Amino acid sequence: MKRVLTALFLFSFVAVSCNLLSSRPSSNLPTIYIENKGSDTLVNLALAWAERYQEKHADVRISVTGGGSGTGIAALINNTVDIANMSREIKPEELAEARAKGVNPIEYVIARDAIAVIVNPENPVSNLTLQQLSDIYSGKINNWSEVGGEDRPIVRLSRETNSGTHIYFLETVLRLGREGDATLFSTDTLLLPSSEGIILETRQNPNAIGYDGLGYVPNDLKMVAIAEGPNSSYVLPSIATVNDGSYPIARDLYLYSNGEPTGALADYLAWILSEEAQRIVAELGFVPVE
Amino acid sequence: MEKSLTWREFIVTRAIQASGYSAIVFVALIFFFLLREGAPALTDVKLSTLFSARWYPIEDYFGVLPLITGSLVVTIGAMLIAFPLGIGTAVYISEIAPRWIREILKPLVELLGGLPSVVLGFLGILLVSPFLRVFLNLPTGLTAFTGSLLLGGIAVPTIVSVAEDALDAVPRSYREGAWALGATRWQTIWYVTLPAAKSGVLTAVMLGVGRAIGETMTVMMVTGNAPVLATALGSWFAPARTMTATIAAEMGEVANGSAHYHVLFFIGIVLFLISLGVNVAASSVVFRAKKRAERILS
Numbered sequence: 001m002k003r004v005l006t007a008l009f010l011f012s013f014v015a016v017s018c019n020l021l022s023s024r025p026s027s028n029l030p031t032i033y034i035e036n037k038g039s040d041t042l043v044n045l046a047l048a049w050a051e052r053y054q055e056k057h058a059d060v061r062i063s064v065t066g067g068g069s070g071t072g073i074a075a076l077i078n079n080t081v082d083i084a085n086m087s088r089e090i091k092p093e094e095l096a097e098a099r100a101k102g103v104n105p106i107e108y109v110i111a112r113d114a115i116a117v118i119v120n121p122e123n124p125v126s127n128l129t130l131q132q133l134s135d136i137y138s139g140k141i142n143n144w145s146e147v148g149g150e151d152r153p154i155v156r157l158s159r160e161t162n163s164g165t166h167i168y169f170l171e172t173v174l175r176l177g178r179e180g181d182a183t184l185f186s187t188d189t190l191l192l193p194s195s196e197g198i199i200l201e202t203r204q205n206p207n208a209i210g211y212d213g214l215g216y217v218p219n220d221l222k223m224v225a226i227a228e229g230p231n232s233s234y235v236l237p238s239i240a241t242v243n244d245g246s247y248p249i250a251r252d253l254y255l256y257s258n259g260e261p262t263g264a265l266a267d268y269l270a271w272i273l274s275e276e277a278q279r280i281v282a283e284l285g286f287v288p289v290e
Numbered sequence: 291m292e293k294s295l296t297w298r299e300f301i302v303t304r305a306i307q308a309s310g311y312s313a314i315v316f317v318a319l320i321f322f323f324l325l326r327e328g329a330p331a332l333t334d335v336k337l338s339t340l341f342s343a344r345w346y347p348i349e350d351y352f353g354v355l356p357l358i359t360g361s362l363v364v365t366i367g368a369m370l371i372a373f374p375l376g377i378g379t380a381v382y383i384s385e386i387a388p389r390w391i392r393e394i395l396k397p398l399v400e401l402l403g404g405l406p407s408v409v410l411g412f413l414g415i416l417l418v419s420p421f422l423r424v425f426l427n428l429p430t431g432l433t434a435f436t437g438s439l440l441l442g443g444i445a446v447p448t449i450v451s452v453a454e455d456a457l458d459a460v461p462r463s464y465r466e467g468a469w470a471l472g473a474t475r476w477q478t479i480w481y482v483t484l485p486a487a488k489s490g491v492l493t494a495v496m497l498g499v500g501r502a503i504g505e506t507m508t509v510m511m512v513t514g515n516a517p518v519l520a521t522a523l524g525s526w527f528a529p530a531r532t533m534t535a536t537i538a539a540e541m542g543e544v545a546n547g548s549a550h551y552h553v554l555f556f557i558g559i560v561l562f563l564i565s566l567g568v569n570v571a572a573s574s575v576v577f578r579a580k581k582r583a584e585r586i587l588s
Contacts, residue, residue, distance in 0.1 A: 067542065067543075068542075068543055070543045071542065071543060074545075152429075153429040155429050155430040160515070160539050160540075161346065161347060161348045161540070162348075162539070162540060162542070162543035167348065182349075184344075184346055184349065184351075185346070187343075187344065187345075187356070187516060187517055187518050187519075188516045188518050188528070188529060189516055190430065190432055190514040190515060190516050190529050191514075191515040191516060191517075191531070191539075192514075192515065193510060193511070193515070193539055197415070197511070200415055200416070201415075201419075201430070201432065204420045204423075205420075205423060205430055205431070207429050207430065208430065
């Protein structure tokens with residue numbers, strides 16, 4: 001009896017897998033797969049694009065995974081994906097590695113992103129200069145009273161070191177964009193594995209300061225207005241202030257493809273720069289290009 | 291018929307023998323692999339850098355000391371919490387509780403042991419850490435102590451389950467002898483039953499330590515992951531970064547064969563050696579206890 005059951009089980013397993021295999025090419029059009037991987041900042045945007053595009057193009061299947069910009073470009077270099085989503089430009093050593101493996105990454109600026117500095121709504125501080133932010137994160141300023149707030153310790157929140165946002169924040173804010181500056185995050189900076197972790201902690205802790213992509217900041221958290229220098233005016237992040245360049249912590253977001261794209265991939269990349277796709281960019285809190 | 295039976299027996303014996311030896315082979319293979327991937331860290335990175343207090347791998351700061359102290363603080367803290375709680379629960383279940391309570395408690399504790407650590411971590415972020423921040427008036431609730439509390443919770447079922455079995459295995463005549471001498475119930479537990487079950491209880495604690503030091507997901511979620519070198523008792527109530535959380539958070543992104551990659555494996559070796567050390571220490575204690583018991587009994 002047992003043997004019969006095992007045989008039946010095996011048989012049904014084989015039958016199911018055959019079925020799965022044979023069902024793929026059953027549609028009339030040949031299905032085209034586009035693999036899309038990289039920056040966690042870009043995941044939601046890439047998913048929204050993929051969904052909208054597949055509604056109109058039934059023959060195209062687009063899969064999107066996150067993991068970080070580094071993961072994305074590594075996958076492109078290893079030729080396991082068609083598109084790498086990046087929240088930073090490709091590094092020279094990554095480019096060299098790609099060339100060595102016969103991969104030719106081509107860059108597209110597909111949206112802009114602003115990093116919002118967030119605090120608990122109870123925190124009275126609403127303006128900071130870039131210099132003050134740098135001093136807070138590098139450990140020179142340790143109490144909110146030093147920047148016009150209450151007498152509370154400052155709890156610094158950051159993304160993990162493998163996040164593109166972390167590196168961008170290090171270069172633009174802590175080092176104020178200066179080449180060769182070796183300022184580091186204070187060692188007691190909390191390195192949280194996800195954006196969600198930063199938002200949860202900021203929501204319940206009045207001591208906390210964190211940063212996150214503008215598109216991910218929920219309404220119940222307070223964004224801080226940032227001034228580039230002591231004499232510039234304080235600017236809150238918004239689509240308008242990022243586009244006119246007045247908000248100082250903003251960056252371009254990229255897609256990389258392997259070589260000049262052809263066929264369905266070229267159509268998809270062209271569509272991403274169209275007005276329809278760029279409207280989705282704005283809906284998700286990012287800043288459209290052009 | 292007779293012949294085929296012995297032949298079959300031969301196969302079965304060999305199979306069991308092989309699976310016994312396989313444990314040794316696997317441990318040796320794992321250690322060899324760790325060594326192969328981790329040893330280059332000693333040449334890639336200067337020793338003074340490797341044993342410094344700064345961990346910031348993207349800028350080539352590879353100081354592992356804060357990670358080691360982080361793991362130690364969280365684990366020792368977890369054991370301080372789990373050890374009394376676990377042994378207490380085991381004693382209660384095995385020695386004091388009426389039959390029907392025991393019948394409910396034991397499966398419940400085992401169920402607790404099956405709780406996924408991600409779920410505990412989530413509870414930690416949403417409930418435990420905000421509560422601790424307000425209750426202990428800390429700057430943040432994401433601290434080594436929060437990690438210890440949750441890890442303690444993870445280790446307790448392991449300790450209870452093994453320690454309870456050990457206490458159960460103490461012959462009834464031991465307790466009856468103690469009672470006959472006029473010992474109270476507490477004196478019987480403390481001076482007779484627990485010492486008699488010593489090796490089993492120690493094994494339980496060891497398994498608990500192993501469970502706690504290797505736990506990754508929960509600590510990554512609730513300890514804040516700040517690589518601060520622990521120097522004083524206050525470090526228990528400050529954020530910490532453990533070795534396991536570091537490996538888990540960074541291994542996925544690291545370039546294969548880079549210095550960072552080798553250092554992560556080096557941390558794996560340190561972790562391996564620590565749990566090896568704990569196990570050796572425990573078994574030597576158990577071994578000595580057994581010898582002493584044999585002397586007394588003979």
